[in-house]
Amino acid sequence: xxxxxxxxxxxxxxxxxxxxxxxxxxxxxxxxxxxxxxxxxxxxxxxxxxxxxxxxxxxxxxxxxxxxxxxxxxxxxxxxxxxxxxxxxxxxxxxxxxxxxxxxxxxxxxxxxxxxxxxxxxxxxxxxxxxxxxxxxxxxxxxxxxxxxxxxxxxxxxxxxxxxxxxxxxxxxxxxxxxxxxxxxxxxxxxxxxxxxxxxxxxxxxxxxxxxxxxxxxxxxxxxxxxxxxxxxxxxxxxxxxxxxxxxxxxxxxxxxxxxxxxxxxxxxxxxxxxxxxxxxxxxxxxxxxxxxxxxxxxxxxxxxxxxxxxxxxxxxxxxxxxxxxxxxxxxxxxxxxxxxxx
Amino acid sequence: xxxxxxxxxxxxxxxxxxxxxxxxxxxxxxxxxxxxxxxxxxxxxxxxxxxxxxxxxxxxxxxxxxxxxxxxxxxxxxxxxxxxxxxxxxxxxxxxxxxxxxxxxxxxxxxxxxxxxxxxxxxxxxxxxxxxxxxxxxxxxxxxxxxxxxxxxxxxxxxxxxxxxxxxxxxxxxxxxxxxxxxxxxxxxxxxxxxxxxxxxxxxxxxxxxxxxxxxxxxxxxxxxxxxxxxxxxxxxxxxxxxxxxxxxxxxxxxxxxxxxxxxxxxxxxxxxxxxxxxxxxxxxxxxxxxxxxxxxxxxxxxxxxxxxxxxxxxxxxxxxxxxxxxxxxxxxxxxxxxxxxxxxxxxxx
Numbered sequence: 001x002x003x004x005x006x007x008x009x010x011x012x013x014x015x016x017x018x019x020x021x022x023x024x025x026x027x028x029x030x031x032x033x034x035x036x037x038x039x040x041x042x043x044x045x046x047x048x049x050x051x052x053x054x055x056x057x058x059x060x061x062x063x064x065x066x067x068x069x070x071x072x073x074x075x076x077x078x079x080x081x082x083x084x085x086x087x088x089x090x091x092x093x094x095x096x097x098x099x100x101x102x103x104x105x106x107x108x109x110x111x112x113x114x115x116x117x118x119x120x121x122x123x124x125x126x127x128x129x130x131x132x133x134x135x136x137x138x139x140x141x142x143x144x145x146x147x148x149x150x151x152x153x154x155x156x157x158x159x160x161x162x163x164x165x166x167x168x169x170x171x172x173x174x175x176x177x178x179x180x181x182x183x184x185x186x187x188x189x190x191x192x193x194x195x196x197x198x199x200x201x202x203x204x205x206x207x208x209x210x211x212x213x214x215x216x217x218x219x220x221x222x223x224x225x226x227x228x229x230x231x232x233x234x235x236x237x238x239x240x241x242x243x244x245x246x247x248x249x250x251x252x253x254x255x256x257x258x259x260x261x262x263x264x265x266x267x268x269x270x271x272x273x274x275x276x277x278x279x280x281x282x283x284x285x286x287x288x289x290x291x292x293x294x295x296x297x298x299x300x301x302x303x304x305x306x307x308x309x310x311x312x313x314x315x316x317x318x319x320x321x322x323x324x325x326x327x328x329x330x331x332x333x334x335x336x337x338x339x340x341x342x343x
Numbered sequence: 344x345x346x347x348x349x350x351x352x353x354x355x356x357x358x359x360x361x362x363x364x365x366x367x368x369x370x371x372x373x374x375x376x377x378x379x380x381x382x383x384x385x386x387x388x389x390x391x392x393x394x395x396x397x398x399x400x401x402x403x404x405x406x407x408x409x410x411x412x413x414x415x416x417x418x419x420x421x422x423x424x425x426x427x428x429x430x431x432x433x434x435x436x437x438x439x440x441x442x443x444x445x446x447x448x449x450x451x452x453x454x455x456x457x458x459x460x461x462x463x464x465x466x467x468x469x470x471x472x473x474x475x476x477x478x479x480x481x482x483x484x485x486x487x488x489x490x491x492x493x494x495x496x497x498x499x500x501x502x503x504x505x506x507x508x509x510x511x512x513x514x515x516x517x518x519x520x521x522x523x524x525x526x527x528x529x530x531x532x533x534x535x536x537x538x539x540x541x542x543x544x545x546x547x548x549x550x551x552x553x554x555x556x557x558x559x560x561x562x563x564x565x566x567x568x569x570x571x572x573x574x575x576x577x578x579x580x581x582x583x584x585x586x587x588x589x590x591x592x593x594x595x596x597x598x599x600x601x602x603x604x605x606x607x608x609x610x611x612x613x614x615x616x617x618x619x620x621x622x623x624x625x626x627x628x629x630x631x632x633x634x635x636x637x638x639x640x641x642x643x644x645x646x647x648x649x650x651x652x653x654x655x656x657x658x659x660x661x662x663x664x665x666x667x668x669x670x671x672x673x674x675x676x677x678x679x680x681x682x683x684x685x686x687x688x689x690x691x692x693x
Binding site: 248249 | 433435438445458459461463468472
């Protein structure tokens with residue numbers, strides 16, 4: 001694996017910076033997003049009105065937020081399946097505390113702490129005990145969801161201060177852009193800087209390409225991964241708080257299954273499930289593409305199961321196409337150079 | 344080196360453009376195929392009669408019946424009926440449907456709410472955009488929606504059951520009540536009202552005991568058996584819960600008491616069909632979901648027309664059901680519960 005993946009890495013970095021930026025799956029997904037949006041505006045009745053984009057950005061905010069740390073985790077070659085359960089847990093935490101008379105601002109802080117601890121537990125189980133992240137987070141997916149549902153049972157807390165629920169829905173002045181988009185943009189900038197412009201971020205790619213090489217290069221693998229899981233838990237808690245306010249609804253089963261749409265969007269955005277490659281612009285476009293497609297199809301009165309089928313096909317196509325293109329690339333270059341072809 | 348990578352990237356681009364095109368095709372293909380159902384939504388010049396039913400979930404026989412009633416009404420006044428809904432009953436799933444319908448600018452949404460509070464903000468946005476919102480079956484907070492179509496009042500439910508059992512036992516004798524859980528709010532309220540009704544209008548009917556089957560089939564079955572042994576003179580059982588009445592009827596149908604001890608209460612036609620057919624049960628009550636949907640659709644039309652606004656005392660025409668008046672809290676009452684018996688049970692499937 002180590003020796004096999006190295007030549008590919010060099011080849012991918014053979015272009016100058018701007019060409020790498022333009023000609024990767026991330027940029028292509030952005031192009032597809034633009035095409036789909038344009039087509040939808042002209043072909044789908046009622047799509048091209050401002051309120052569509054308000055709803056779209058508002059509803060996609062949790063997925064956009066969670067996709068940020070998820071991208072970093074997947075680039076290290078790991079995964080976090082427990083994010084949606086942490087959303088539910090944070091939502092229930094806010095609900096239970098507010099119901100018990102705690103000021104909502106305090107409840108927010110406790111929920112963030114709960115999210116961070118949930119992430120820390122994931123991180124420690126993976127790095128200290130050395131369990132595979134897939135197994136650990138499948139376990140905590142059930143565990144955190146179980147706690148969330150156990151705390152509130154089948155009831156829902158729906159009585160939150162109007163100031164906060166209004167804020168979650170508010171738009172920036174008279175634009176169709178919801179206020180929550182500011183939160184998404186700020187966090188996106190933080191994660192872009194973290195991933196693409198810091199040593200920590202370089203370390204994330206290095207881990208994904210080769211654990212061993214990264215270790216020799218001085219990357220603190222355990223520390224990096226633990227930090228990423230704490231970030232993932234914390235951001236999921238932010239998404240959980242936002243979810244609670246947006247839908248005015250704290251329930252144990254909030255955001256059930258969201259982890260799969262987030263991971264799907266991350267892969268669609270050009271991040272390799274094997275780690276080592278990917279960038280955030282593609283991921284954000286991937287989340288928006290899935291959301292836009294679903295919104296356009298819903299407006300066209302397509303039923304939700306058909307929407308799921310289309311999203312699924314899109315995802316499979318994107319994963320298959322990258323593997324196919326890579327195969328095509330190596331197959332073509334084989335006769336010209338005598339380099340042995342890996343995989 | 345460069346030649347090879349350029350070739351690869353151009354191929355890669357070509358392939359991706361193909362994918363993009365297919366995505367676009369899928370998107371447009373789907374939207375054009377469903378455009379016809381979209382047209383009426385845009386086209387209602389004389390009042391936007393595009394009325395969409397949003398049940399708690401799809402694939403539920405009860406809502407299929409109510410929505411069929413709604414469809415009948417909408418077709419009668421020449422509107423465009425549609426039904427959308429989540430596959431499982433969850434409030435946040437209904438939110439996205441309300442949002443979509445708001446974007447589509449439908450005339451009215453007729454919904455059965457999965458949560459009394461959680462949908463309010465989405466409904467408020469819909470109403471701001473000019474969409475009328477009618478709830479039926481399950482209400483939201485009264486201030487959220489325009490109108491709630493109430494299937495039955497507690498008084499009506501209590502009175503109809505007492506009348507049914509009094510008639511079936513010939514106006515006198517011992518009866519018992521098989522309820523749900525001992526702390527079930529609805530059932531306890533009904534039982535109190537039934538006691539009042541018995542005292543006021545049926546003094547010769549004696550209520551000997553209220554037993555609780557906990558809405559569990561087996562418990563209800565056993566409580567029925569115990570009742571019949573404890574009270575040999577018992578002439579009738581009232582079960583104001585669908586689980587209880589079905590379990591009691593099942594016990595009676597195979598026992599020596601079949602045809603001698605009457606059983607009635609609240610049940611659904613599908614559960615009770617075999618017991619009505621084999622003579623164990625003469626008649627039982629519930630509301631008629633088809634009428635409920637029908638009335639909800641007509642009330643939506645009245646709201647769209649501006650005939651009513653949801654204020655107390657306003658009245659409107661509801662097709663074959665007649666004239667209805669808006670009560671307190673923007674509530675319209677369908678009427679007394681509907682009585683199902685051998686003559687009409689075949690018409691219902693829920």
